[in-house]
Amino acid sequence: MKYTLLVIGFFFCHTGFGQFAEKSKDYTKYEGLFSFYYDAESDKAYLEVKELEKEFLYVYSLSSGIGSNDIGLDRGQLGNEQVVYFKKAGNKLLLIQPNLKYRALTENALEKKSVEQAFAKSILFGFPIVEEKNGTFIIEITDFLMQDAHGVSERLKRTNQGSYSLDKSKSAFDLSRTKAFPKNIEFDLMLTFKGEPKGGNIRSVAPNAELVTVSQHHSFIELPDNGYTMREFDPRSGSYPFTYYDYATPVEKSLLKRFVTRHRLEKKDPNAAVSEAKAPIVYYLDNGTPEPVRSALLEGGRWWNQAFEAIGYKDAFQLKMLPDDADPLDVRYNVIQWVHRSTRGWSYGSSITDPRTGEIIKGHVSLGSLRIRQDFLIAQALMNKPFAQSDDNTNPMLQMALARIRQLSAHEIGHTLGFAHNFAASTNNRASVMDYPHPYIALTNGVIDFSQAYATGIGDWDKTTVAYSYADFPQGTPEKEGLNSILENAQQQGLRYISDQDSRPMGSAHILGHLWDNGSSASEELDRMLGLRAKAIDNFGMDNIRKGEANSELEDVFVPLYFFHRYQTEAVAKSIGGLNYNYAVKGDGQLVVAPLEAKEQKKSLKSLFKTLDAEVIAIPSAKLSLFPPRAIGFNRTRESFNGKTGVSFDALSAPETAADMTLGFLLHPERASRLIQQKSLVPDQIGLKDVMEGLEAEVLMKTHKDAYRMQVQKTINYRVLFHIMNLAAHKEVHPQVNAIANDFLRDLKTTYMSSSDADLKEMARRISVFMEDPEEFEVIAAPKIPDGSPIGMDCAN
Template sequence: MKKRVFALFYLLLSAYSQINAQSPTNTSASIATFTSGMERAPGFLTYYWDAKKGKIWLEIEKFDTEFLYYPTLAQGVGSNDIGLDRGRLGQEHIVKFQRSGPKVLLIEPNYAYRAISNDPLERRAVEESFAKSVHAGFDIAAEEGGKVLVDLTPFLMQDAVGAVQAITRTKQGAFKFDPARSAMYLPHTKSFPQNTEFETIITLTGDNPGAYLREVVPTPSAVTMHQHHSFVQLPDAGYKPRLFDPRIGYGGIEYFDYATPVSQPIMKRYISRHRLEKKDPSAAVSEAVKPIIYYLDPGTPEPIRSALMEGTAWWNQAFEAAGYKDAFQVKLLPADADPMDVRYNLVQWVHRSTRGWSYGGSIIDPRTGEIIKGKVTLGSLRVRQDYLIAQGLIGDFASAMNPANDPMLQMSLDRLRQLAAHEVGHTLGLPHNYIASTQNRASVMDYPTMVAKVKGAGIDLSDAYAKGIGTYDKWSIRYGYEQFPGGTDEKQALDKIVVDMHKAGLTFLTDQDARPEGSAHPGTHLWDNGANAVDELKRVSEVRKIALANFSANKIPAGAPMATLEEVLVPMYMFHRYQVEAAAKVVGGQTYTNALRGDGQPVMSTVPAQEQKRAIDALLATIDPTFLALPTSIMAMIPPRPFRYDPNPREVFKRRTGITFDPMGAPEAAAGMTLQMLLNPERVSRLVVQSAIDPAQVSLETMLEQLLNATWYKADPTDGYQAEVKRLTDKLFLQKLIELANNPEVTSQARAVALQKLDQLKSKLGAPSANPKSAAHRLFASDQIRRAEGNIADLRPTSAQAPPDGAPIDPGQEWLSPDCDWKP
């Protein structure tokens, strides 16, 4: 009996010893013994694949050596609205492995706060003043010869790109990471000389998935995507950071330098750019030691592929201006190249269920601003939207069309060339320049709309988009990449570039100056054109008029359901939408530059009163019933949708008439848009202030009186449909006026003026009317004002119908945020 017990104890002890040899807490085993039978992948970081357990074991050879880590979304969800697109880049992190006994930590130092000093105590004081971040902790499983082995799998098995947060933010349900439905993806787990890549299949599970998820996920309660982890060798110390100048656009890095003398700014700003050096630094023009090469996704179809390659190659014109020969190149990604390899700058073609933004992002060294890899993501459905707009403007499917000489396709390809150049520009370090459209289309980094010109009774699109790199773009590349002869004072040389650019009539203003609806500069806007916003609105309105007059069933191919004409109609009817927003910025507008003290630039001035009055007149013309009313011929062409042709609600007008086309939906969207722009809270507040400072300027009282004269105080048209459109516009303005009087975000005087105008309107609503429709209209308005005077919660207004989605009709949504296409 004792012998049997002893034998059993011995067997248990042996089994425990074998198990313990594989335990992460036992480091007595060598790496070679521990990894016996596993697949070894040498490279920047050597790892082992344990197929039996589905684990990645990482061999750590160097401690306290910094490298770059960033996650990527390798396979996306396919919804532009959620933003989880294939190729989406995550945030870069400088990290290093640090050992503490049997444990290894993955630590991120804090490079936002530094002391650029030779004094180690001064540097340590800053380092110890701010927190670091530990991204992961690992138990050592084995070691030998100074190297250790850790289980990297738990770190890889996480929602590294923040997909759960993106789904929550877009109100698509409550989801969480499901480890049981997640695993390593070996085909895209590889190690290269300068980077090591791991890919995982990540599944999120949740309840009550939203409409966006239901559109694109086969079983929406389980959202599966591929997430990627990149570990990249940092560049050597040969890169020289370049100073940022706010007068010329560049993204980049910034940090506090606590070794800075008190008399100088503590915040340091440097631009982001690729490393580029001349073979012959003394030559005016020289080849590059290592050219910048971008590779196009071979999955891009023709003729789109050629257009994207041509547009991307435009940048070589800018590098030639900076003194380089063939320093920027574009090639098709070779069959034996791996797009995950950090050595390849990539232009990727991405598919979604709806048209969406394109992106230009870069992986940069957060220490210096050096761009390590450029990554462009282009949405494939965007070209179809451009083609749809061309269809409405010049399409005629009654005529035989040669596909090789299709002017609608040619315009769309011209747009793609510009789009490719735009997004690649972001990966070169450049942000948007939204004032360039007022300077003769000076930059591909603006958001351009097509220049449609009136030609007789038709429209000409031959010059819809600029071809080639812009003049501003050449100056910006010179600033970022020009190599100066030895002994040159670089700061002075860079300043001269900016001063010379200004002398050429070019300036820079970006997202913060253009994107807010209430922004003030009259020349910075998305998808506008022309040197003068008011003149361009009038010109665009004429194009719109001709497009609607020429609109017919021939705008869609034979055999297409007639109901699909509405998708072509929407961009024609709303053709003026962006120029309305541009012209609205003239009202209460402020012209300014990013001037530095002593550089001679004009700093800031209020838009002259006469120009503001012209803008108001032009905007009021867009809410006139004759402008808003649809031709009856168009209404008769759009029946209810046929079976299985459910419309995308973003692409058609909202309606209150059920399945039938609503003739009031389009006027409501357009009139509401103009009123929204004119009565923007920030704009009306500026009107109050500017007229207080200068009585000759346009006041809020004047603008509201003009609006009343254009709506309530104006006689109804004799045409019954136009009269109904006018009554609709009246009500929309009344609602905006009530909102303004009750808006705590505007100045109190703006509310007071709005209240005064409401009181004046109220006194005129009691006049009798023989027209029963007009009488009902006035009664409704009186009731609305009465309710607003009492408890505003009792108002219960009819919510205004929003116009169909406009953006993105052209370039991309930058900054990789929910509402913007660039990641600096």
Template structure:
């Protein structure tokens, strides 16, 4: 915990100052006499200005002017903060751009203030505060960091301290950042065309704690870029809907029954943070709170109790069966963890009732979202920036992922042959639905405040917060077995994080002691934790923090998947396709089979220059709960990993069987290759060079990563028993350029090997050219390249091998002599694998 525990009550009190909820103006106040403004004559009374309009009393009173397409608000309190959120009820449908149906924006804390005859909507700077009872100390920080005026408008009418404003111009502006997202995706400059946009006044709603306002926005732009052309009715005219939610701030007084919880790096959860300049001098000003929903027991003294208000997630009615049932079932898995944490009937998942607004911020929602291509799913926790309290969970599940899972299963099982057992087709669908249950639980976990744990796969079904690869094996008949591809239910890590983040431990020192015991028990049980910041880069070092791997032993799983891959390639045929599909789709189905070990290959690479470490506080280290420092992967394991990984650059691994090559057919008329296919430089026909290059690039990208090479250099410098840069590169070149002749039994073997060899050259030169190596590591790489040049010149070979060896030697020598004189090639593009 970084903030001093003793400061929490003071912080809570200080956060309440200036955070009084905006008052709800009673409807009767509309008849109050007109007020005289500071600028002169009396403004019209609100009753007169709103005569004939539809009233929506609530947190902020709303008037609908459907005839003129306006929304008017009456603001009853100034300088009092509330929360503002944008979202997209209707969206673009492009995974590449990322403007999805139901997508939430950032939560902002704002307030209205009056200057002259206008009201200003101001975003407060919540990143820097002074949690102090001293108003001057608070003011000093407020004055040091800029706020932002989001909007201003004329006061249309007023009654005493109530001000009526036409909020339409705010709603007609791009508050969600649609134009910025399109520009970032290189789709061109788009801006709202107000003449083709409208405030949807009839849809405006006001409730006691929130206001929901919506507009139709038409963004005009060039319409020339690929992503918008792929999805839009008219790519120069993108019409979407924008939702603006205005939300009352939660109470923070002692009677509210809820306290923020200090974040700990081993909690397994998310945090919100800000800099508090009022902390004691010995304490960090960087304050972090645990992100979590409010969950209060009806009987705090009971070990297990019902709750005052359960957490309920609602599934999108647009999800069809059997998807709908799978989503509900998977998301419901969390109920058992809450029960174990002492909360009875505290969490449930239901189908969204008919007619309920899925965008209303009062509802936690699981959206079933369609896009033109498969893409990622997301779970968002929308929080109070002061405390980390989750006000809404919003989940986005991409609908095409389940179809990719079916494709993978069919490609492995080949279930459409004349003699294929009938249950194979059903097994493919069952595997995809099993994955969907896990995905639903995973993304809801994010919306509950839980982070990824990519090390949980070391415990089998350790956590739904990991990225799972289907558990594949061969049965006794040597056939691919998918029967138990995915786990069922939450795992032990999930039980731990629910108890840690939501458990009721009484607060204060008692709570901190209980949380420390939980962390100690988790470590003692062998639970590992590694998350995004340490696991997504190609050169990441933690050998357990792996996306899409499985099993406790990386090298054993590598061999297991290798056997499955070999069997799947042997049986790959038109039988992987349903009869109605055009035969050109065989190429797309070959991709996940050929690259079946792509994620486990990354796991093997992690062992090279690898080192594991804990997320911990200094107190946990001193108490012996966790370990400090980095534990380097043993030398013998690193050398095994080097051997296995470099074997994937040999033609024996990269070449396709003849019977696979002989059935690959170009896409039919009306169809074309897309991103899910291997590239081709042979016009319409399948390119066997490109597939070998992509396979080699998959390995080279991991092995020839600057961070990994730098670690190899240091680990060897500190311990000469560890493999170093020279050893790793020597083995790499011995398996490629300097290898023995390829056996004649390998189809196109020498050509396939040369394709991989050239990828290695490109990888080495890009490694040198990337300016990320330490000078001494770069010197070792350069020496290996120079030695390879000498070897190629001394061993010219014959025929096409001689041609490549001569050109490669000239290419590398020219680069070593003058890097600027050589145009380097990027590594070949590998077709997308994730998300699965």
């Protein structure tokens, strides 16, 4: 009986194979890394698997997106890369992702297995075997490909846009982007998500927000050979670390291994001082990019070749136009993609890397197409009567915007070459394209000058990072010795490197790591910018827009000018309680950590108080007649002023927003706690009490003869009060912060209660209410500051 069943089983298997082979004659066959078949009648795909347990790389991505920066699902967005392999289990092939985070690099097979069995792996999918013949398996992969691998529905839910699920009846293969090549195969599918829209962002970009269709891409990629050499990571190098744990490491050494992330690059002639590369690093620009942006991106991106030339490579980095028939998501192409969104959003550089080694297989840059318009707008606001004589006088603004685009191209490509941000570079003679630069606008003989707005060419720090990641060393020179020499040379040149976690305006304290700042002295640059801003505001008028444009647009042009000082203010605020430190290693001779000198902190505090002075931040009353209620068809956007006066322009809310920005940085709870510590260690340093006394003397007691400016000052003063109350009630600060803030409030209450001024009495009343129940206190929100970053954040940014 058992023998009979076995024969019948064999018969069915053999018959099934014959049936598929017969049917597949009508299917479209693609031959590549894996061969696969597409059945148009059923819209199904079948994969041919010839080798089990052979690892390859699986990557999912979006080939078409949603178009909203806030939702964050962009055309060309890469998902996670995963090493996977097929394994047979019963009547299925399992797609297994091994756990590469934990390894045992040893010749001892049992030691390797002990680590492999200690940590979980992931089975990504189980595929029923359609047929098998001579060790070749046919599996249907339609359900695997037609799933929400990229997490679109989860992202829509997380961004409060509604609850969506995949509607397979409205989803299908896109054969125009489904291809096979010897080292990779590419599948593309149109996926429709059905749901109940709740958010305004999805409604603003989808023609029917109940049915949102995007395209998802799947890549199966041959893993690189073992010719790549990993290079040790150093925290001073400016590179991204690639890490894993090696449990075969001797006890006296760290389990965690760190290496740089980089492309493979080798000289044709290793002994030559200058040599071409065996395989140059070639990037391709999206052929949908328009001029003059196209030329600017090509020029800026090619700056990187300067750094490779400096380490002895000829034409090792190249930038070309993407062939018309090439797919930007094809792993064979490093791509710079021009991405459109409904609102201005970030640009970022991402990569597909080999999870085994950190080798970059594909660099993929996404550049937001609306970014150039922000720089154009900044220049338009700053220019003195640009359209007085002609509406065609756009070239000065365009040239500044294109200068920014060149820098942006180099910046994002830098990420895909393996380099992290260096936010100290702007304080160091613009030493790196990996900073976020703010346009440096000069006032030359009373005239606004854009000629130095953005740096040109690769920076000295960029040459250091390229040398560390990609340089070859003479025969006989140990690599570690050569690498250390590169970093020591950079140190001797005075180059500084400070990256993301030490540079964000909230929650960081480094005195040099800032976003969108300029100058070696943050406070001196803020003073200079405030003077420039005042001059530009004085010049501002109807000739900052073209003839026939609505005054409502003039108001929006004014926004980046009014808040021109915002990012330099962040930099100055970080000086208060700020620290100077390096990513030092033992024996390198660098400063480890020290507070900023008291004299510099006091100078910074003085500069910050200017941004809380109505004389500085009140919009001149003569300019208010430029801003009538918004015209029909010209509604406010996220980049417009916000206010409390309904349709009319709110002259008090703009300075309230500006002041709240300063106070949010200056009286940040973490900074307040640092000031307690700082004062205790160095009595001559600024302490929290000094800051509050300064606010009282330089802000709260400030008076103005002009009634309008006095009302602006009172608006500012209320913001001061709210932020001090916040410190008085905050639960995550040192109790000494609460004590100083509460003591300050009690003194203010006593002083203000006896005043005849209605606003001072109101402040006293609010302090009394606060003190009765501080647990219930929440800072009353100021009108939101408009979006306005002059450059996008990455990945990566």
